[in-house]
Amino acid sequence: MIAGTCKALAASLLVLLATGCATKQQKSYDYSEFRAARPASILVLPPVNNSAEVIAPYGILAQATQPLAESGYYVIPVSLAAETFKQNGLSNPADIHELPVPKLREIFGADAALYMKITSYGTSYQVVQSETLVAAEARLVDLRSGKLLWQGSARASSLEQQQQNSNGLIGMLVAAVVNQIVSTTSDASYKIAGITSYRLLGAGNHNGLLYGPRSPYYQKN
Amino acid sequence: MMNKKLAAGFALGLALTLAGCASQKQKTLYGWGNYQNQLYEHFKTEGNGNEAEIAALEENLQKIRAQGEAVPPGYHAHLGMLYASVGKDDQVIQQLQTEKALFPESTPYMDFLMNNYKKGAAK
Numbered sequence: 001m002i003a004g005t006c007k008a009l010a011a012s013l014l015v016l017l018a019t020g021c022a023t024k025q026q027k028s029y030d031y032s033e034f035r036a037a038r039p040a041s042i043l044v045l046p047p048v049n050n051s052a053e054v055i056a057p058y059g060i061l062a063q064a065t066q067p068l069a070e071s072g073y074y075v076i077p078v079s080l081a082a083e084t085f086k087q088n089g090l091s092n093p094a095d096i097h098e099l100p101v102p103k104l105r106e107i108f109g110a111d112a113a114l115y116m117k118i119t120s121y122g123t124s125y126q127v128v129q130s131e132t133l134v135a136a137e138a139r140l141v142d143l144r145s146g147k148l149l150w151q152g153s154a155r156a157s158s159l160e161q162q163q164q165n166s167n168g169l170i171g172m173l174v175a176a177v178v179n180q181i182v183s184t185t186s187d188a189s190y191k192i193a194g195i196t197s198y199r200l201l202g203a204g205n206h207n208g209l210l211y212g213p214r215s216p217y218y219q220k221n
Numbered sequence: 222m223m224n225k226k227l228a229a230g231f232a233l234g235l236a237l238t239l240a241g242c243a244s245q246k247q248k249t250l251y252g253w254g255n256y257q258n259q260l261y262e263h264f265k266t267e268g269n270g271n272e273a274e275i276a277a278l279e280e281n282l283q284k285i286r287a288q289g290e291a292v293p294p295g296y297h298a299h300l301g302m303l304y305a306s307v308g309k310d311d312q313v314i315q316q317l318q319t320e321k322a323l324f325p326e327s328t329p330y331m332d333f334l335m336n337n338y339k340k341g342a343a344k
Contacts, residue, residue, distance in 0.1 A: 062258075063261070
């Protein structure tokens with residue numbers, strides 16, 4: 001009887017081991033172009049803003065470096081890149097997104113460029129409760145070939161329960177980012193944008209970016 | 222007796238399995254501190270708070286180093302740009318060189334910036 005229980009327990013242990021920490025996921029992104037291209041450095045272009053909030057691109061651009069760098073990529077300094085565009089008479093992100101890929105490669109020397117579009121940013125005040133929502137889309141384009149390597153989208157809302165998405169490393173980092181920001185600024189949208197940014201650009205998320213060469217997980221996912 | 226051993230074996234196995242999951246929570250690659258918040262301030266103030274930003278970033282850099290953490294991509298280059306805005310010319314090139322040394326991936330862009338800066342300074 002007890003031996004039988006032990007066998008059952010051992011079997012369940014095997015199942016645990018086999019499934020590991022993985023969560024069940026459907027439809028996987030086709031990473032063949034991404035894997036072949038092996039980008040090491042990423043140029044983050046100023047995001048196109050489709051929200052009503054003027055400050056939205058600042059909130060997203062300021063928080064794009066950490067998820068990408070922690071995923072193992074070199075990130076072209078976002079402030080300097082924005083300045084370089086400005087000095088060349090380009091202050092409208094939509095115009096910047098239209099620049100020829102070889103030109104970007106020539107100036108910044110990055111392997112890939114990230115094109116982001118902000119679809120929601122800000123707080124809507126309702127009778128019962130207000131919601132702060134930030135949503136964005138991203139495309140990663142190889143600057144050597146012009147090929148699309150990856151695309152995705154993400155959103156974060158103040159109405160979510162925090163625990164829901166705190167899985168593994170990314171969850172821990174998001175919690176850290178939130179705690180850090182809460183103590184330094186009261187800008188709710190900025191805080192939510194940080195979470196959106198991690199969901200959008202952190203490697204290891206379902207159908208997210210692959211890890212880059214500076215990560216210990218490089219070519220392991 | 223036998224069953225106790227089995228139970229002990231199971232407990233050990235379970236502990237290892239759970240530890241396996243837990244160990245995925247590992248250290249970050251870089252020390253960040255207030256870097257991204259400072260970038261946000263930089264964008265919002267549109268270059269009108271450079272002195273305060275430099276002070277905040279220099280202090281943060283000390284903390285990152287004291288904790289033995291790596292300085293994130295862009296940090297030194299951003300600091301270099303801020304130094305340029307307040308006329309600390311000697312420190313501009315030094316910061317861009319440091320970015321390049323830490324991250325060879327930045328070489329083409331850092332060279333582009335340094336060439337432009339030297340041209341501008343020579344005028």
